Each structure stands twice: as structure tokens, then as C-alpha cells.
Amino acid sequence: VYFYSAPENFNEEMLRGKRVIVTGASSGIGEQMAYHLARMGAHVLVTARTEAKLQKVVERCRELGAASARFVSGSMEDTAFAEEVVKEAENTWGGLDMLILNHIGHSYFNYFDGDVDHIRKLLETNFLSYVAMTVTALPMLKESEGNIVVVSSVAGKAPGPFAAPYSATKFALDGFFSSLRHEFIIENVNVSITLCILGYIDTGKLNATGARGLRRVAPSPKEECALEIIRSGALRQHELHYPPGIVNGMLLLRGLAPGFLDTLIRSNIVVENVQRAPPPHGTRVPPAGSPGSGR
Ligand SMILES: NC(=O)C1=CN([C@@H]2O[C@H](COP(=O)(O)OP(=O)(O)OC[C@H]3O[C@@H](n4cnc5c(N)ncnc54)[C@H](OP(=O)(O)O)[C@@H]3O)[C@@H](O)[C@H]2O)C=CC1
Ligand SMILES: CC(C)CCC[C@@H](C)[C@H]1CC[C@H]2[C@@H]3C(=O)C=C4C[C@@H](O)CC[C@]4(C)[C@H]3CC[C@]12C
Numbered sequence: 001v002y003f004y005s006a007p008e009n010f011n012e013e014m015l016r017g018k019r020v021i022v023t024g025a026s027s028g029i030g031e032q033m034a035y036h037l038a039r040m041g042a043h044v045l046v047t048a049r050t051e052a053k054l055q056k057v058v059e060r061c062r063e064l065g066a067a068s069a070r071f072v073s074g075s076m077e078d079t080a081f082a083e084e085v086v087k088e089a090e091n092t093w094g095g096l097d098m099l100i101l102n103h104i105g106h107s108y109f110n111y112f113d114g115d116v117d118h119i120r121k122l123l124e125t126n127f128l129s130y131v132a133m134t135v136t137a138l139p140m141l142k143e144s145e146g147n148i149v150v151v152s153s154v155a156g157k158a159p160g161p162f163a164a165p166y167s168a169t170k171f172a173l174d175g176f177f178s179s180l181r182h183e184f185i186i187e188n189v190n191v192s193i194t195l196c197i198l199g200y201i202d203t204g205k206l207n208a209t210g211a212r213g214l215r216r217v218a219p220s221p222k223e224e225c226a227l228e229i230i231r232s233g234a235l236r237q238h239e240l241h242y243p244p245g246i247v248n249g250m251l252l253l254r255g256l257a258p259g260f261l262d263t264l265i266r267s268n269i270v271v272e273n274v275q276r277a278p279p280p281h282g283t284r285v286p287p288a289g290s291p292g293s294g295r
Helices: 028-039 051-064 079-093 116-144 164-186 208-213 222-234 244-256 258-267 271-275
Strands: 019-023 043-048 068-073 098-101 147-153 192-198 239-242
Touching: 019 028, 019 079, 019 116, 028 043, 028 051, 028 222, 043 051, 043 079, 051 068, 068 079, 079 116, 098 116, 098 222, 116 147, 116 164, 147 164, 147 222, 164 192, 192 222, 192 244, 208 271, 222 239, 239 244, 244 258
Parallel strands: 019 043, 019 098, 043 068, 098 147, 147 192, 192 239
Antiparallel strands: none
């Protein structure tokens, strides 16, 4: 707790004139990060699939005082697009100060349905595109002594049920980026890597199943969350835990009494509400002996 609550000398001026890419910025936390950065006077390049939404985000960024604002639309399922976004920054700005990796592909909040292809696709979107963007941006980030910010989840440190594919992609991020951070330190590469461990955030996106499936957990505001992510990136912190009380509590318990933490996580989920929901896309593995299971 002491380590993660170390020096707080953040000043919004730190972002003035900085060149920042934000992925998954057409909605949710990413959109809010773009607005904070604009307000702070940064140059922002936002990306996601939906052009119409990105156009509105860019307009709003200009109103809020961004040094400049532009977008590139496309899908991160394709690592070639991920590289293209970084090239766009290079062509327009000739450099980059902060790379905020935040997008996620769609998954479900339910029992693992046995769909291996879904996991492969989700790994491309949620993990490999992050790696590809990092590789392409690294020469520019070395030059500017910049920041890489990776948005993850408590599901990427202490998983709960009904999010197996998603959780797998978030653990992959921790493995890759925490290993890479060691190498940067060993080699004196002055590029910071901030891994953001977020709890439940109110983005209005949690689908009906998810919302009904969660008990007692109150979501935290996306605006504050977005600001905390930018702040910890600018301060070059290794990890952000937000909201700090819940996330630090969970991670502390995980070290001391992992079995108890798992029981606590399960007790916060209303399994019956998840079971009653329509099955997720793809072929749900039917319970043995049920009609159509072939047994
Ligand atoms: N909300 C929460 O409770 C939590 C969120 N997080 C993390 O925070 C981050 C942001 O999540 P949140 O704001 O809730 O998510 P949202 O669903 O609100 O936003 C996701 C963004 O990603 C974009 N996106 C979706 N699919 C693709 C794709 N194939 N290619 C490129 N972009 C895509 C979406 O735009 P479009 O559809 O236009 O492409 C959108 O801009 C994620 O990394 C998530 O894991 C972590 C813990 C909890
Ligand atoms: C035991 C409790 C104290 C804490 C439990 C925390 C639970 C409720 C938190 C931790 C991780 C969270 C999920 C997450 O990371 C990302 C997404 C994707 C987004 O598009 C929709 C919401 C969703 C599914 C979150 C749902 C809520 C989860 C399960």
C-alpha cells in the first residue's frame, strides 16, 4: 500500500503539448481519458471501430482545448491496423509521448462456452494488438522518454467466474508488460510502463446479465477512473489500483488468504441470475445428459 501511494506531485501541466494515442476512445473510460487530455492541452489521436462516435469525440476534444485532435477508425482484431495507428502518429507528429492501450473486444459474462476461436480472436484484440503497437511505437517513446499505459482489470490479477476468455487476455498483458518493464530497467530504457488494475467502473456498458449477476458491488465513476489512469502514467508508476480500497484489499487478501478471497468473490455473484440468462453466442457446452449433448 505504501509503495503504490508514493509521491503525489502530479500537475495537469505535465500533459500540455504532449502527443498521446488513446485506443478504445469512442466510449467508456477511453472517451473520458481523451476529454481529460484535451482539457490539459495535449495532442490526441483517438481510435476505435465506430467512425461516427470518434468524430464526435474529436469535436468535443477540440472544444475542450486540445492542442490538436484527430482519429483513425478500424478494428484491433488485425495487428496491421494496430501498427497503422502508430504510423499515423509518426506521420502527423513526428513523435509520441504517451501510448494508452485501453480497447477490448466484445466477450460475454457467463460460463465458458468451449469456444476456442473466440479466445484466439480475443487474444488478438486484447493482447497482441497491444504488443504490436508497443513494438511500433518504441523508437518514438525512447526518443521522448515517454510512457506506455496498459489498462487491465482485477480480472487480470484475481479472477472471478464467468470471464474466462477476458481474464486470460488480461493475465497475458501482466505477464508481457511486467517482464518487459524489467528489461527496460536493466537496459536503462527510460520508457515507463503503467499497468492499471481496475475494479468495476460505471460505463453503462455492463450488460443486463452482468449487472444482475453482481451483488453489492457499487461501480466507480469513469471520469475519476480516467483521470487516475493519466495521472499514474504521467507519474511513471508501475501499477495503478483503482478504486484503491477494493483493489488493494483484494490483492492483499490474495497474498494472505487466497481461498478466502475466492469465496468472497463468488459470494458477490448471483449465480442463478447468470444461469437464467440466454446462452452466450457460439455453442455453449451443454451439461452431460441434457438433450442434444449426444450422450
Ligand atoms: N468497465 C469496467 O467495469 C472495467 C473496465 N476495465 C477495462 O477498461 C478498459 C475500457 O473499458 P470500458 O471503457 O469499460 O469499455 P467500453 O466497452 O466502454 O469501450 C471499449 C472501447 O473499445 C472499442 N473497441 C471494441 N472492439 C474493438 C475492436 N475490435 N477494435 C478496436 N476497438 C474496439 C470500442 O469502440 P468501438 O465499438 O467503436 O470499436 C470502445 O471504444 C478495458 O481495457 C477494460 O478491460 C477493467 C475493469 C473494469
Ligand atoms: C469481490 C468484489 C469486491 C469485486 C468484484 C469485482 C468484479 C465485480 C469486477 C472485476 C472485473 C470486472 C469486469 C471487467 O474487468 C471488465 C468488464 C468489461 C466491460 O465491458 C463490462 C464489465 C466487465 C465485465 C467487468 C464486470 C465487473 C467485474 C467482473
